[in-house]
Amino acid sequence: MIKKVAAKPLSWLERIFFIDFVRGLKITLKNAFRKTITTHYPYEKITPPKRFRGFFAHKVVDGTEPQPAFQEWVNRYNIQVEYGKSRCVVCLRCKRACPVPQLFEIEGKKLPNGKRVVSVFNMNMLLCTYCGFCVDACPVDCLYQTDIHETASYTRKDAILTLEILEQIGRDWQVRREEEPDRIWIDDEQRTRLWYENDVKLPKPEGV
């Protein structure tokens, strides 16, 4: 059933004294003297949440790999594991999961000792939709999305993330935010400047 709701017609008193105007003016005046809630963007920047879907990164081998999955994949593909280098095992699952697969350019190479290692890993960010399917698909927690969101560049060439850049971003991210617990925005102390007034209370889960 459709319930039709019409605005309440104004009474004569309200018409003569512009009561609705006055109400609106009161609200704007109240807001005009409240503190501003914006950030002055190029000069001050808000930290994005840890799980932000920004530029991609390759996490590097540093002893925090998901075990035993990482060891299993390394054994299966006979991968040369090197400390401080990408965890990639060249399984190409990211490319398969991608809605625009041609943005990935992945190659591995065989070392003289018979083991294998990733040699080329290019991502063309001009085609990327930042959907994060490749991150979900990665079995060794290597490919990852970071909080870097200023992705503009002067040339198309700069929009391509090579293996070196990915590793560098990953190393940087691991130093900055790896230890940080996953949080939602409301709990995040780094974002309190935005949310300090909202006074949002999360409903408590029942029966815990």
Next chain:
Amino acid sequence: MHSFWVDLLVAIIKILVILGIALGIGAFLTWVERKVAAHIQRRPGPMVVGWHGLLQPLADGVKLLTKEDLFPRYGDKFLYHLAIILALVPATLVFSVVPFGPEFEIFGYKVKPILSDVNVGLLLVFALGSMAVYAVALAGWASNSKYPLIASMRKAGVLVSYEVVITFAVMGPIILAGTLSTYEIVEKQIEQKLWYIWLQPIAFVVYMFAALAEMGRVPFDVQEAEAELVTGFTVEYGGMKFGLFPLVEWYIEGLTLSAIAVVLFFGGWSPINIPFVGFVDPLFFLGPLSPFVWFILKTTALFLFILWLHWTLPRYRIDQITQNAWKIMLPLTLFNIVITAILAPIVWR
């Protein structure tokens, strides 16, 4: 002969001062408006150029001057440029009959801080105010483009309706003062110890509405209507030519209409009024400067009130606007005039 040259010199100084005020303050008011709008929406507004963006109007001016000057292919070049002149000149000319303060003596010469104290000052104000309709209509027509044409027709409709209303609205104060000269109206109010707003609240409300309509401000900004008409009749103007129209329409006209409202309803340069008793001047320590400060304060307050309204209210439809003008405000003002005309002689004469 000697006094002629002195008069000429005084007139030239007055003209320069008034032009400086009108154009300088007019440009600066863009900053004020942006700040007010921003804070109402809980933003800080311009912050980069100068202290709290104080030099932003200069930066905007430089930007507008260096922009490409476009002209629509089948437009009428003569009318296109005439529209700019017709917008700027009458709006600035209105300042010539705005009294900024009482007569004062300097180096033995008596100087009235009003450019030309003509005895039909108010008539001049509204005659020049109606010239705005030519500017808008020509701008829309000469651009040879559909949005400007729609906008200019809307604005012409609004202006024609509200010119009638505003003229009838100011009849009340004119009847009370018995003169058309702006300077004498203020003197009368001081003499009668009465701001006319106490006796003419209806006229004041109607005047404010009509002033909003003439300035093209919310709730009557159908000709601007950035959501539907992409800022109306200025679409085909570029660079500084584009900058001039809002400058004139929103700021210079806004200033003059606020100043005229102060003259008519708030006793010009007189301090706070207690009706029929006298004036209370909390700024007495400023001495001879106090009347000027009062005039500026009142005009600023009224202008800020207009800005406040602008950033609060939504927009009327064109039919609602003209309906308001002809069906509600015109009868109201006529009623007001009749009551005033009956009562005024009983009270004062």
